[in-house]
Amino acid sequence: MKIAFYGSSILSSYWNGAATYYRGLLRALARLGYDISFYEPDVYDRQKNRDIEPPDWCKVIVYEPSAQALLRVAGLASEADIVVKASGVGFEDDALLREVLANSRPDALTIFWDVDAPATLAQLRAEPDHPLHAALSQLDLVLTYGGGEPVVYAYRAMGAADCLPIYNALDPETHHPVPADKRYTGDLGFLGNRLPDREKRVESFFLEPAAGLPDQRFLLGGAGWSDKPVPANVDLLGHVGTQDHNAFNVSSKAVLNISRESMAENGFSPATRVFEAAGAGACLITDAWLGLELFLKPDEEVLVARDGKDVAEILQSLKEERAAEIGQRALQRVLEEHTYRHRAAEADRVFRRFAKHPATEAAE
Template structure:
């Protein structure tokens, strides 16, 4: 059976934090027998900054960033048993909602939201938002996170079914490697510069750096070139996914900072949480509701409610304790939070709904 998945990019993580999620989850679904077709636009220079070539488990269609290209991509929905439109494709997002009209009558239709809190905030302020018309007539909404608040909000907008499918770990991709001097630091953060996260990064990363001038801080990600930072912060720009393991294994600790909307709603662990802990890093995360559902505070993760907490954690952290926390976190995510486990949930959902639909058609 075939899944046609319309998303931002499978091939590039350039200005595309969802790449790890797509690769881990769809790769695990392919291992469960699904034929994967991923359709992504040629936009935002992502094709010039590819991290991977098309994997052997997926067909990737890179469509021209034009109405003609979008239309050609949408036509391929008719091939699939499951048609998925992800949020945040970046171009023609409203137009692409029409892909559900191109699906076969026996196909499942799924809206997969990789930033549900932000989507919901946008829809609430727009009575004529096209998603309002789409949600009641498609089969499922799946989300990157958000827990019960997001589920209830989508149902209130008319969604028939909504389920979180959280980020996770692909242990083949993210694992421990030898430290790399290029990424040596006391605290490292990998995050693109985005308007809805910049203030939190100032609070949780740049302010602690300024308060600890003797410690070394490393900032990876796009967009920071013209940002004023303390002298002990080294900004290195985009870090490709092939170097994420070394980035996570080289510093004393790694920081996670949630976007505003995800921090506000909670239950939204970023891909970075599992990339870092899967590599055995000692993770410090900003506080968000539900963190203990994924990692045990003070045992598998250090939780900070503000920049002072980050500075205090770092000031007292020894290499021995960092290793202990990192090892405990890695054991936890391998046991409870892998993409193979997430994909098993999606696989059961899709197959059971398709089987029920076919039985009704045959009756």
Template sequence: MRTLAFYGSSLVSSYWNGAATYYRGILRALAGHGWDITFHEPDVWGRQEHRDMDPPPWARVNVWPGTPEGMLAAATRAAEADVVVVASGIGYEDDDALRAEVLANAAAGAVLIWWDVDAPATLAGMEGQPDHPLRRDLPKFDIVLTYGGGPPVVEAYRGIGARDCVPVYNALDPQTHHPVQPEPRFKADLGFLANRLPDREARVEEFFLRPAKRLPHRRFLLGGSGWEPSALPSNVHAIGHVGTSAHNAFNNSPRAVLNVARDSMAAIGFSPATRVFEAAGAGACLITDAWEGIEQFLQPDVEVLVARDGQDVAAHVEALSPQRAAAIGEAARRRILAAHTYDHRATDVTALLSRLMQKEPAA
């Protein structure tokens, strides 16, 4: 059996860890394709105190102390694997040092992968920094895989020294995200689920809070950490962190749910958030802010509603009947199941890794 060591933020906790659903989906599917997986995650940011999943049967989870000694011990285990993945945004106090140690400890001949789960932000952070540690490390990786970003991200990574770059988009895990019965606590005209982050706040103001102010007779539901209820319009009900086990009900209960891209992802395009696939898998009617490449995943006005600004969001909410919302949600679910599940992604990744293990060029 082929072995894979994955160094990431957390597999067992989604607390301040938006990549959790992505990791769970792609790694569960890869395990189904015959990979023996160990996920190495640091005990930082209170994530272990807020677990929403036990270690799964399809991957071993090594939780290492968030200390220099713990980091070094975890890095030595890179030698155990045929394929070694280091992800961005792990959250340890010195992720650059972790990446360097993992590279130094990997077995000779192992396939080495930098997996960037926030490529637009990573690339922006390296602008004007020719001595950035990631620029130093990139040539040591066999390939860069990214959460999204499309042609702009591929070209940017190749331009700064990556041997190759291939997007592995978010997708649906049908075992995890699927239709359920609505719950009264999540009833609303529009639901939005996202942690409060500096590079999304202005867009949340435009696409969620502005429509709420324009539609005082409508109920808006806000889930996620970091929001201050007293600063929100009176018709916005903030409920705090929503564990992944409740995401299906959160998606199924409002008439529609909203996706708002972070600034960097909206600017680059081709970066559908995990939330897009979660909502579609649950059969929710999704309203998303506009970004280039959405047609690659969902057809506007048929499988998703697209909004250029908050005024568009308000218009969608006012015009949306229960019947049309249900039809859009079901159409989205059929499209995603047919072409955008994590098994589709794992099939592609397994083929790519097999070529790399044989030292063949990527297709």
């Protein structure tokens, strides 16, 4: 069973928060027997900042950001039984979706896989003439990596045949406990790129507590923060590759998850960082969002903060022993319920359910 997957990048996490989602899910699908080709454009210096080399479980085709190259790779959709166009590819997304659908076989299962559904839906509401509106009537299915019922109902109301979430999860082979690394030791670490709908929340949940706790060390990792004014006790680390995420997560007393504004407002949108931190056995503090308890139990497997004041209070009272206990409970929970093996099984059932002919009903 062949899947043609058009996404941002599977080789690089540089300005690409979906990388670990793609890697974990597609590797697990490959183990179920799917033959996967992943098409990614050479944009945003991602190929200069690769975290991994092309894997043996997926064929990766990197194409130049040109109209000719886009048409060439879109034409290869005709070879696939399942054709996936992800959101946020990064080069001529609308044209890519149009061409991929035009080249897909009539018997192929066509999917729009939205890795930022709350933001996409907000754009669709603001732009009635957005090309995705028309494409929804051509697609067989919309899948998302979060959003819950609010996103499902919204996509159905906009004309999608159906919409289902395949949530983020843990890849235990990539994210797992490791020894602490002195480069990342501190009291609280946050890892995330500087994005417009996240920056104010980082100021509130991370920088303000840091300013109020000058005797504690805070670590800020991610691209785009180099010119951001920060308190003296905040270390700016720059881009932290996925190969260092485990060390980053385990070396501080706690790590912080801050949802993007659209995802926090929608709820049911656990970031990849949630599962990466839990998989490393880290003590996670997260901003509050609806649906969290579906993934981790507050106060036992994760600590929840409504604002920066809560973050500061948690840090002042959090002992190393309790932090370690929370991290171990979170690790056990995600291993039992939230790995990409679990998510791939869900995706496989979805593919079977929506298959157009017997050959698509299972990976052979």
